[in-house]
Amino acid sequence: MSIVLYHSPKSSASRRVRLFLEEKGLAYEAHEIDLSRQQQHQPEYLAINPLGVVPTILHDGRPLHESGTICEYLDTIFPEPRLRPDDPYDLALMRNWVRHVDGLIGNLIRFNWRHHLQKKAEKMSEDELQAMLTKIPSAERREAWMRVARSPYTEEELGEARSKLIGLLDQMEDMISGGWLIGGRYSLADIAVAPFVRRIDEEIAPEALSPVQRPKVAAWWAALQARPAYARADFGAFVDA
Amino acid sequence: MSIVLYHSPKSSASRRVRLFLEEKGLAYEAHEIDLSRQQQHQPEYLAINPLGVVPTILHDGRPLHESGTICEYLDTIFPEPRLRPDDPYDLALMRNWVRHVDGLIGNLIRFNWRHHLQKKAEKMSEDELQAMLTKIPSAERREAWMRVARSPYTEEELGEARSKLIGLLDQMEDMISGGWLIGGRYSLADIAVAPFVRRIDEEIAPEALSPVQRPKVAAWWAALQARPAYARADFGAFVDA
Numbered sequence: 001m002s003i004v005l006y007h008s009p010k011s012s013a014s015r016r017v018r019l020f021l022e023e024k025g026l027a028y029e030a031h032e033i034d035l036s037r038q039q040q041h042q043p044e045y046l047a048i049n050p051l052g053v054v055p056t057i058l059h060d061g062r063p064l065h066e067s068g069t070i071c072e073y074l075d076t077i078f079p080e081p082r083l084r085p086d087d088p089y090d091l092a093l094m095r096n097w098v099r100h101v102d103g104l105i106g107n108l109i110r111f112n113w114r115h116h117l118q119k120k121a122e123k124m125s126e127d128e129l130q131a132m133l134t135k136i137p138s139a140e141r142r143e144a145w146m147r148v149a150r151s152p153y154t155e156e157e158l159g160e161a162r163s164k165l166i167g168l169l170d171q172m173e174d175m176i177s178g179g180w181l182i183g184g185r186y187s188l189a190d191i192a193v194a195p196f197v198r199r200i201d202e203e204i205a206p207e208a209l210s211p212v213q214r215p216k217v218a219a220w221w222a223a224l225q226a227r228p229a230y231a232r233a234d235f236g237a238f239v240d241a
Numbered sequence: 242m243s244i245v246l247y248h249s250p251k252s253s254a255s256r257r258v259r260l261f262l263e264e265k266g267l268a269y270e271a272h273e274i275d276l277s278r279q280q281q282h283q284p285e286y287l288a289i290n291p292l293g294v295v296p297t298i299l300h301d302g303r304p305l306h307e308s309g310t311i312c313e314y315l316d317t318i319f320p321e322p323r324l325r326p327d328d329p330y331d332l333a334l335m336r337n338w339v340r341h342v343d344g345l346i347g348n349l350i351r352f353n354w355r356h357h358l359q360k361k362a363e364k365m366s367e368d369e370l371q372a373m374l375t376k377i378p379s380a381e382r383r384e385a386w387m388r389v390a391r392s393p394y395t396e397e398e399l400g401e402a403r404s405k406l407i408g409l410l411d412q413m414e415d416m417i418s419g420g421w422l423i424g425g426r427y428s429l430a431d432i433a434v435a436p437f438v439r440r441i442d443e444e445i446a447p448e449a450l451s452p453v454q455r456p457k458v459a460a461w462w463a464a465l466q467a468r469p470a471y472a473r474a475d476f477g478a479f480v481d482a
Contacts, residue, residue, distance in 0.1 A: 062330060064330070064337075069337050072333070076332075077329055088314055089303060091314070092310050093305075095310045096305075099307065099310070
C-alpha cells in the first residue's frame with residue numbers, strides 16, 4: 001500500500017486529510033498517534049515530522065507534513081476526482097483560504113484541548129510536565145499544553161475564540177456561491193474548513209449554523225455532511241463518554 | 242499593463258515578489274505603500290488586501306495577497322522560466338519551506354521595525370497610537386506596533402530572534418544540494434528566503450554567513466546575489482542615512 005497516514009482521530013488537520021482521502025477514494029493505511037501519550041514527540045515520529053504535530057503521510061515511503069500541502073500533493077499525484085479549482089486565480093484564492101483557516105487553529109485548540117488532553121495534562125507532576133515541554137518543538141503548542149495543565153482557558157478567552165470562529169462562518173456566508181466556497185465546485189477549500197465547522201456544530205456555537213442566521217452556510221454544511229465521504233471519514237464523537 | 246504591485250521597499254514579503262518578478266522578466270507597475278504613514282490601513286488598500294499588509298498584486302484588475310501565493314499564481318500564468326520544481330514531491334517540500342519561512346517573519350520584524358517604523362511610532366501621542374491600532378486587522382501586527390511605539394524590543398528578545406534566524410541558516414546548510422535549496426535548481430524556495438538572508442547579512446548576524454561557518458549557504462548567497470534579477474530587484478540599503 002502506498003499511502004500511510006499518521007493521524008489522531010480528534011485533530012482537525014488529521015480529519016481534513018481523512019475527509020480528502022475518502023473523497024478521492026484512495027486506499028490508505030492509518031496509524032493512530034496518541035496525543036495524550038505524547039507519541040507525536042517521540043524521536044521516531046519527529047524523524048518524519050520535525051514539528052511534532054499530526055498528521056503526516058508517507059507516500060511510497062517519503063514523509064510529508066502539513067495537511068494543506070499533503071492534500072494538494074495527493075491531488076496532483078492522483079488527479080481524479082480533481083479537488084482543486086481549474087482556474088489559477090481560484091486556485092490561488094483556495095490556497096489563501098486554507099492558509100487563513102490554518103491560522104485560526106489556536107481558537108479551536110482552546111475548546112478542543114479542554115477535553116481529553118486537559119484531563120491528562122492536569123494530572124502531571126511538575127517534573128512530568130517540564131519533561132514533556134522540553135520535547136515539544138512548537139512554542140505555540142508548548143504554551144497550549146501549559147495552559148491546559150495549569151491554568152485552563154477562561155470563559156473570556158473561550159468567548160474570544162468563539163467570536164473568531166463565528167467570524168469564519170460569516171466569511172463563508174459571503175464566499176459561498178453555487179453551494180460551495182470557491183468556483184461553485186466542491187474543493188479543498190470546503191474540505192479544509194469542514195473539521196472546524198463540525199466542532200462549531202457540536203459544541204462551540206451550534207446556533208450560529210441555523211438556516212435563519214446563515215442560510216448559505218447551513219445549506220453548505222448539510223450538503224457536505226450528505227456526501228458519502230463524510231460518513232466514511234467518520235469523525236466520531238469528540239467528547240468521550 | 243497587466244500586473245500592478247503594491248509594495249513597500251523594505252518589506253521582506255514585497256522584496257520576495259519583486260525578486261520573483263525580475264527573475265521571470267515580467268513587466269509590472271509598482272506603487273509604493275508607505276507603512277510609516279499607515280497607507281496599508283486605509284480603506285482603499287484594505288479593499289484589495291483585507292489583512293492590511295504588503296504586498297498585493299492586481300493581475301488584470303483582480304487582487305491577490307500573500308507573497309507565496311502571488312508567486313505560485315504568476316508562475317502558473319507565465320510558465321517560463323519555471324521557478325517551481327517539476328517533481329510534485331519537491332513542489333510540496335517547496336510549499337512547506339515557504340510556509341516555514343513565513344512563520345519566522347516575527348523574528349525579522351523585531352530587527353526591522355526598530356528603524357523607520359519605530360522612529361515614527363515613538364513620536365505618536367497616546368491618542369494617535371490608539372487611533373492607529375484600531376485600524377490594524379492583524380493582532381500580531383498591532384502587538385508589534387505597540388512594542389516599537391512604547392516598549393522597544395530588549396536585547397534579550399533580539400537575541401532570541403537572532404538565534405531563530407541563524408537556525409534558519411542551519412536548516413538551509415542541511416537542505417542545499419547542487420547549489421540550491423530544492424532539487425538542485427533555482428526556485429521559489431530560494432527566492433522566498435533571500436530577503437531574510439539579506440537582512441541577516443546586513444545587520445542581524447553577518448558572521449553567520451561566512452564560508453567557514455556555513456560553506457553551502459555562503460556559496461548559495463554569493464550565487465543568488467550574482468543573478469542579474471537580484472540587482473534589478475534593487476533592495477536598497479535598509480537603514481536610512
